[in-house]
Amino acid sequence: MTGRCAGAFFLLAFVAYGIGSALAGQFAGAALVVLNSVMVAAIGVLAFRALRRSRPGAAWTYLVARGAEAFLLTAGIVLLDSAGAGAADIAYQAAMLSLGLGSLPFFLALNRERWLPSWLAIWGFAGYALLATGSAAELMGAGVGVVLAIPGGLFEIVFGLLLLARGFVPSSAVQPSAAPDGASSVAA
Secondary structure, X not given: OHHHHHHHHHHHHHHHHHHHHHOOOOHHHHHHHHHHHHHHHHHHHHHHHXXXXXXXXXXXXXXXXXXXXXXXXXXXXHHHHHOOHHHHHHHHHHHHHHHHHHHHHHHHHHHHOOOOOXXXXXXXXXXXXHHHHHHHHHHOOOOOHHHHHHHHHHXXXXXXXXXXXXXXXXXXXXXXXXXXXXOEEEOO
């Protein structure tokens, strides 16, 4: 159930931030970005709960990264009104840098635990590495962040759908077992 909730939050946060940022400067936009931040923090907590026993370092890193992302995205909304778009953009890029770097050990852990197909864990790792690279480049003045964020954004949709479908499934929970007729079955 934890993974399914995280999957829903991945997808809903994606939509909330997208619509909220499109409505920048309006109350509804700010409310959606804050709602996104709440869901982002919740994803960190849910992932922490799932991984804390088997991969505590990755669990803590991801929790802190998601918390920092949530704080910085909310700060960006405050800064937009008080300090302007430039300050808000710096907060956004710092949030994406935190997310990108903090997700790297998370996806390595998910791969090691075999909670994801290897190709999907590699896609997640690469997508977040590109996100972090693009965010760092944006903070240094190079305008490549949007292009480098595309693989990670597409990954989040696929990952969210996968989590909705099956949740976080540890390898110990998915074991082939012999069915009465001798066929192999999978326990969920």
